[in-house]
Amino acid sequence: MNTAPSIPGLWCHDMIGSVVFYLLAAATLTATLLCITRTSPVHAVIYLVHAFFDLALIFYLFGAPLVAAWEMIIYAGAIMVLFLFIIMMLELSPGGKPLTVDRRRWIPVLILSLVTLGCTVLLIIQDPSSAGSGTAYHASPRDFGTALFDHYALAVQVVSFQLLFAAVGAYYVGKGEPRKRGEQPS
Amino acid sequence: MTTMATSLPQFPWLSLLIGLPLAGALLCLLQRRSAIECRWLALVTTLTTLMIALWLFVTHGDGQAGWLLREDAAWIPRFGIRYTLGLDGISLLLVLLTAFLHTVAVLIAWPEQRRVPLFMALLLILESGLMGVFLAVDLVLFYLFWEAMLLPMVFLIGIWGEEGRRRAAVRFFLYTLAGSLAMLIAMIALYLLHAAQSGAPSFALADLAQTRLTLTQEYLLFGGFMLAFAIKAPLVPFHTWQPDALSESPAAGSVDLTGLLLKTGLYGMIRFAFPLFPNATRNCLPFLAALALLGLFHAAWSAYRQEDVKRILAYSSISHLGLVVLGLAAWNATAWQGSILLMVTHGIVTGALFAVVAMLRARTGTRDLAELGGLWGAAPALSAFFLLFALASLGLPGLANFTGEILVLLGTFHTQPLWALLALPGLVFAAAYLLRLVQGALWGPAPANRGAIADLTVREWLVLVPLALLTVWIGLYPAPFLAPLAGPVQAALGGLP
Amino acid sequence: MIVPFAHVLIFAAILFTMGLGCVLARRNLIMILIGVEIMLNAAAVALVGGSAYWRQVDGQVFVVFLMAMTSAEVAISLAMVVYLRRRRGTLEADRFDGLRG
């Protein structure tokens, strides 16, 4: 169990998996780099969403399909959208400029998208869960659920409480300052 | 010492002594509506505690050595910390004094109007902490109570004090905290040394006293403990917090501070510092005596120069405690008995003086000696009490302080004639500053702009009469108060040179 | 395992460093939060990689906890961003120095 296998997993014998990993890693890093260098927060968030797509693929590659799904749903889907909402709500982007189509700006996006898309197709063709002889590690949702709700039941409870507190806290902080009595509404 | 525990499970009187005031304090805090109820609650609590202490005094005050009562329970076994309380003759007297002075303090604080529940609660917590200090035998427990009694006092000064209360409270806090930190470090070091030697970690006094230490180690640890005790006592270079704290604190606080808190330092020396480090103690006795003499005279001189009545009393307190320390340093049974008796009588007499001065201040609105005067014509009863306690304080035979002082001097002369002779002029100095105080307050013409002054109220009679009776009683028949000391003092001296 | 575990860790480390750089270099609160997200994801990569390496499901479980925590953190911090924007009218991190000694 805890002895590291000396030979890398089965999936590597056809080398496709490793190539895909390196490709995805490179894509992720590129996207992240672009993300953190943007001046516009909207662009940054979009690049980050892209990076999360790649990460989700890597997770899938590592035999964690459930985590990959959640990465997509929660991170890319919920959290980043929340970011976008806030950015837009507060009008943080340098807006007002007409949307000019600058071709050069599309080049990195296109390359990244192509890489990601290619990797996705590759993975769909070569399903890691069905392909190998079973020695590669793959956590089925059943295993995952058993571990989560059996062994880590208490932690789940704690985390859920934390989420509840966060929700309450966010509500409290976000509702704004209570207007003092007699003060004119601004 | 540890084997003295009685076999039958007894009623936990000692825990009751600590717990009762604490319970009273909680009740005071819980019902914060009525100030009157709080006062009565505090009075009933302190009176009950006094009854218990008196009962213990009557039944156990026969001068037996060793623990008269002992309670022991495991508390934090991993570090060898136990909940151990012990009562011997020395602590018996101090417990009695604590219970008595707190009853008086509640009566003194009766007219307090601001935040009465909190005031009474703090007073009761203070009593609880003091009881704990005088009863704890486990070092950690002792330290806990030691700090626990500090905070209520700081708040009493800081909230209800007079004009300069903030500065006084902060000074008091910082000074004593610095001392107790030194003690804490020394305590832990001793614990670790002992644990390394015996393999059985323990904070019990009797166990730690068995630790084998090199002389250097002893000096260092002894210094740590003595710093805390010397600041609290206070010995002279560490005394400047005390006049501030005493003069700025409210009346009940002054009584408590001078009567009891200062005694914890001396008690700590007797109970912990001396028996834990016998060799260092033996070598440091002359040094201690020098400090005591220095304090005796320095404080007397300083007292002579003060204009503030409460500061005069504060310095007189330091001066008297110098004599107490001298008696301890003389290392002689008679001197020790005298010192401990002087601790008690000083608590009563100086406490009474502070009470009288508070009454004076309530009437005249000033503490400045130059603005007082001619009090005898206006309030003879108050003045008579003032004079009585001042005379007791300057060591008039037949009044309380004399018995302690003469025992200290007799005992000291026996072992160290020179020290006793050097201390003697202190009697004249005490007379000088106290008579200056009496002269300024009671005699002379009354200030022109002072209105009529009422004499004592019933409550004030209730405060002063017991104090005066005790002053005379101890002055004329101190035997019952000396009796419990015989055994413990012999035992304490026996272990050493 | 399809790649050496060390490579996975190096990847996670680079990602983490990028996030850290973002947090340190940017002054916009939103960008700082984005940097924090990147760092958290780097941690997730390491966890999933470890899970695959040791063939234990626990790493993935922790990623789930991490996501839950992240969402809580994001919820609160974005609420605070809104709050600060309303109160102070800016999101420049260096403008907020209420803790200055």
Place this chain on the structure above:
Amino acid sequence: MNQTLLFLIPLLPLACAVLNMLFGMRLPRLVAETLAVSGVAASFLLTLLFWGYADGAGTHALLGTWLPVGDITIPFALHFDALAAPMTLMVTGVATLIHLYAVGYMHDEEDYARFFGLLNLFVFAMLAIVLADNLLVLFLGWEGVGLCSYALIGFWYQKSENARAGTKAFLVTRVGDIFLAAALLWLFALTGTLEIAAINARAASFAPEVLTALTVLLLLGACGKSAQLPLMTWLADAMAGPTPVSALIHAATMVTAGVYLLCRLFPLVSLSPDGMAAIAVVGALTALYAATCALAQREIKRVLAYSTMSQVGYMFLAVGAGSVAGAMFHLLTHAFFKAALFMAAGCIIHLAGGENDILRMGGLFKRGPRELFWVFLAGALCLAGAPLTGGFFSKDGILLAVYTQGTPLFLALWGIGLLTALLTAVYTFRLVYLVFAGEPRGHGHPHDLPLLMRRPLWPLALLGLCGGLLNLPPLVGGHEWLTHRLGTLAGREILAGHSIEWALAGLATGLVILGWGFARWRYGQFRGEQENRASRFLLLGWRADALVDLLFVRPFTAMAGLCAIGCDRALVDATLDGLARQTTACGERLRGLTTGRVSTYLAGFVWGFLIILGWFLLALVK
């Protein structure tokens, strides 16, 4: 009878004092006064009743334990013996008469309960000294009389000078007390007991140096209470108190306590020749000093105060010469005539309308009650030592005892004694002439004195005149009753030929006549008193106050200032404040680090992280 009843002698005045202090103001005035007088009178009668107890070695009485010192317990115990009995009788008797006088004297005083309470308390304390069986009880009385003296000198406290005089008296006597206390501690350390008889019994085994040191300590202790050099400055100022107080405390009883102490411990004291010489020297010098001062005083009571000091000096001289009987004899006669003089002086001041200055008196012989003149004259004759009065015999006895010592030192002291006798006659008759002779120079309106102020004078004056009978020398057919009564306690036996005795008596008589002649020549007619430097010097008591001020009070005050301001504030407090300021400054510097910006903290965090990482790397490399 039970000997514990002896305790009634001191305790009755105490009880009356306590009653008067607690309830005096609520009782009718007459009850309070009766209580005070009857308490003292009752102890006088009790003393007479118990007279027989003093026979032989005397009687011990034990009331109870006081102070347990280790294994020894110091009790409240009395010892009523041949030395204590006459003293007790004198104290209670004189006190009774003075109490009666005081009732008249303090007739208009509002605060009578405090006065009589304190006066009774004083009698108690004095009796405690007289009757004490151990030194601690004696010390109780010793401090007790000091307290009463303090409170009574400052009785009229509205005037700050009065209260200050009381404080001065207390402080100066307390300086003496610490020497007594030192002697007490030393004796306890040497013998393990404080019982006077036991100490006297064991004194012979002490080393000579120890004996001398102890004697000097006791002497200094006695000097404080008895206003002898060098602790004499308080007595003249003590005259600020009411006259009955001066009569009782500062003439008859308390100031003689020092003499009594030395007599009590005479077996110890007498073992040290050097100590005895010191006592005699102190006594003689004080006698001369006080007599010179008395010559120039202007206030009647101060003249009497200095004369008291001078006469007490004679008593010390007697003790130093080894004659306890002589000292006690003079003590008793002096108590009688000096009390009479003081009370008469009180009447004179009363008649002169509160005027104290003898230069503004005069003419009282013509205009005042004749009775007063005779009483005063009787007292003055005794004081001057006119032949056949009590003062003559007692003073003569002392001079004889000194003369028969024979050493050069004692002969010199004898010369001083003779000179003092001459001066005494001069200032006494000066007083008489200035007060009674000539025409009135003041504004007094003669009026009748209350009966209670006149009657008590007679018995005292008579006692003074006839006091010689107490110890009449065989020379004139007496039996030396007091000496026989004292028995072994009487000290050295004085052996002198009749011719010497006659010669000395003649010499003394001659000196008195000489002094009287001088006074008559100088003051018979009032010629005013011109003030010159010498008289001013004497008026101020040889400027002793200024000297004490310079030598002790100012250094004390300066030291107090140094301690309170120099040391506490400038040194300790300033050091601590400096520490506090340094700490604050450090904090100020450090607060620059906390910019409050997230970026700064993050940067710090990263740097810390990098350092830890680097440390791990270093460890790895090693």
